[in-house]
């Protein structure tokens with residue numbers, strides 16, 4: 001099993017130096033995880049390091065394809081409130 005980075009990753013480099021197995025690859029159009037190298041951090045850390053540092057919701061999937069930081073988990077804004085929240089911020 002391996003984690004996966006999907007569309008939406010902003011290639012910020014935050015995760016790459018933290019990976020204990022060197023599985024994260026700077027690629028185009030966004031970073032990728034080498035499935036053969038990802039250990040899911042087992043044996044090294046209690047938490048997957050890439051998902052712990054990633055600032056973008058929903059772009060890292062676990063071995064089952066489930067987002068580790070689902071929408072709303074980092075911002076605290078429920079997905080159904082996001083459009084209204086963005087409109088409110090832009091109106092300031």
Ligand code: SF4
Nearest residue numbers: 019038039040041050
């Ligand atoms: S889960 Fe751990 S081993 Fe896998 S890519 Fe993320 S940091 Fe690297």
Ligand code: SF4
Nearest residue numbers: 009010012013015054
């Ligand atoms: S921390 Fe997240 S946004 Fe940044 S490069 Fe890694 S996966 Fe992409």
